[in-house]
Amino acid sequence: MYKNMRKKIEKIEKEALIQIEKIVNEEELQNLKAKYLGRKGLLTQLLKSIPKVPLKYRPEAGKSANLLKRKLEQELRSRHDLLRKKKEKERLKIDITMPGIHQELGSIHPVTQTMRQISQIFMNLGFKVVDGPEIETDYYNFTALNIPEGHPSRETFHTFYLDNGKLLRSQTSPVQIRVMEKEKPPLKIVAPGKVFRPDATDASHSFMFHQIEGLAVDKNITFADLKGTLSVFVREMFGQETQMRFRPHFFPFTEPSAEIDISCIICAGSGCRVCSFKGWLEILGAGLVDPNVFSAVKYDSELWRGFAFGMGVERIAMLKYGITDIRLFFENDVRFLKQF
Ligand code: DAH
Numbered sequence: 001m002y003k004n005m006r007k008k009i010e011k012i013e014k015e016a017l018i019q020i021e022k023i024v025n026e027e028e029l030q031n032l033k034a035k036y037l038g039r040k041g042l043l044t045q046l047l048k049s050i051p052k053v054p055l056k057y058r059p060e061a062g063k064s065a066n067l068l069k070r071k072l073e074q075e076l077r078s079r080h081d082l083l084r085k086k087k088e089k090e091r092l093k094i095d096i097t098m099p100g101i102h103q104e105l106g107s108i109h110p111v112t113q114t115m116r117q118i119s120q121i122f123m124n125l126g127f128k129v130v131d132g133p134e135i136e137t138d139y140y141n142f143t144a145l146n147i148p149e150g151h152p153s154r155e156t157f158h159t160f161y162l163d164n165g166k167l168l169r170s171q172t173s174p175v176q177i178r179v180m181e182k183e184k185p186p187l188k189i190v191a192p193g194k195v196f197r198p199d200a201t202d203a204s205h206s207f208m209f210h211q212i213e214g215l216a217v218d219k220n221i222t223f224a225d226l227k228g229t230l231s232v233f234v235r236e237m238f239g240q241e242t243q244m245r246f247r248p249h250f251f252p253f254t255e256p257s258a259e260i261d262i263s264c265i266i267c268a269g270s271g272c273r274v275c276s277f278k279g280w281l282e283i284l285g286a287g288l289v290d291p292n293v294f295s296a297v298k299y300d301s302e303l304w305r306g307f308a309f310g311m312g313v314e315r316i317a318m319l320k321y322g323i324t325d326i327r328l329f330f331e332n333d334v335r336f337l338k339q340f
Pocket of ligand 1: 170171172173213214251253254284285286287308309310311
């Protein structure tokens with residue numbers, strides 16, 4: 001009986017060692033492991049039969065079966081290491097004479113560049129850059145900004161409405177409200193970001209474009225502060241000799257409001273195609289914060305004054321770089337993008 005057992009153990013050992021020697025991949029290794037050491041493996045079965053060996057031979061049989069188990073485990077492990085090392089070596093076999101894979105270097109998108117440049121000018125003046133959501137509520141995009149029910153900008157042909165009652169912000173002005181709700185005055189912020197309008201696409205319109213909003217709130221802010229701030233911006237952005245003019249305008253969230261023009265940077269004001277022979281280019285809207293906007297955020301409008309402004313980033317970039325079609329920004333044609 002014991003002889004029989006010993007023979008079995010020897011047979012398993014001999015066969016297993018030969019097979020382990022031949023293993024060439026991880027899959028074969030796992031299969032062999034299962035064949036001998038798995039739950040129904042040959043060696044496992046044998047170990048299970050030890051209790052049936054006559055008492056006299058049992059310790060001896062148990063010992064050699066267990067020794068074999070350990071040996072096989074060890075053999076499988078070193079085989080595994082060997083396979084791993086071989087694979088690693090294969091991987092490191094590099095042909096250094098092979099031509100490399102050429103990687104085109106990307107660059108910052110001109111709209112992002114312009115947005116950063118504008119933000120930087122205002123940061124130098126002490127403004128903080130903040131962010132707001134692109135999906136907005138009616139309240140932030142309109143109501144809190146003193147835009148009444150029935151105002152044309154609320155119509156579906158001026159604003160994208162979502163099924164859940166929210167909308168895609170049509171201006172960055174709602175960020176003004178979000179900032180004032182969270183922070184106490186005084187504050188100075190700019191908020192760059194995407195805005196959306198259901199306009200038919202043409203050379204100067206896109207259903208998505210970028211704006212930068214500005215807001216300053218402090219105790220003694222006057223129109224002169226707005227004018228001083230914007231004139232620094234205009235000169236930094238378009239050149240020191242650039243002229244600026246304020247045209248009276250209306251915005252619900254500012255009172256008084258103005259549209260700001262700069263002297264045409266192409267013809268310096270003498271009149272050309274770009275400025276439609278007017279000598280001036282409109283670049284932004286601005287004004288002093290309307291007291292109704294302060295009420296919406298529970299700021300005391302007897303105590304606090306503010307100015308706000310908003311500008312289109314693509315328009316600024318188009319003027320600065322002489323780009324005549326807004327669609328170029330969004331077509332991802334590298335021949336265009338490469339130039340910035
Ligand atoms: N939100 C305005 C627009 O999209 C731009 C604007 C005008 C923003 C005047 C302002 C402002 O903050 O004071 O046309």
